[in-house]
Amino acid sequence: MPSKAEVEQRVSSRVPIRVLVEYERIDDFLADYSSNLSLGGMFIRTTQPLDMGTRFRIRFRLPHRPRPVETFGVVRWVVPDDGGPETVPGMGIQFDDLSSADKRAVEKLLTEWD
Numbered sequence: 001m002p003s004k005a006e007v008e009q010r011v012s013s014r015v016p017i018r019v020l021v022e023y024e025r026i027d028d029f030l031a032d033y034s035s036n037l038s039l040g041g042m043f044i045r046t047t048q049p050l051d052m053g054t055r056f057r058i059r060f061r062l063p064h065r066p067r068p069v070e071t072f073g074v075v076r077w078v079v080p081d082d083g084g085p086e087t088v089p090g091m092g093i094q095f096d097d098l099s100s101a102d103k104r105a106v107e108k109l110l111t112e113w114d
Contacts, residue, residue, distance in 0.1 A: 014038040041094040049091035
């Protein structure tokens with residue numbers, strides 16, 4: 001879970017959105033769902049998060065956009081599956097190397113969401 005200081009450092013708005021996210025894990029492509037998205041990254045719900053600091057390829061589709069966003073992500077924080085009723089297990093991903101076109105598409109979604 002991010003610290004209060006990390007949360008306060010976020011400069012871009014975060015929207016609750018559920019999109020299918022495909023990503024690499026060693027030799028496999030996995031698919032899980034996001035629970036929120038910002039210009040800087042997303043939270044992926046999963047009971048099997050990648051290790052902190054792992055850089056990996058990620059692909060997801062935004063509503064009303066035919067071409068998927070394809071970039072790299074880095075695991076910045078992990079919420080373990082501890083079985084608590086209020087816990088949403090997963091991993092916080094920071095986008096790494098988001099193209100200009102994909103960045104504009106995410107910005108457009110965030111603007112329309114408000």
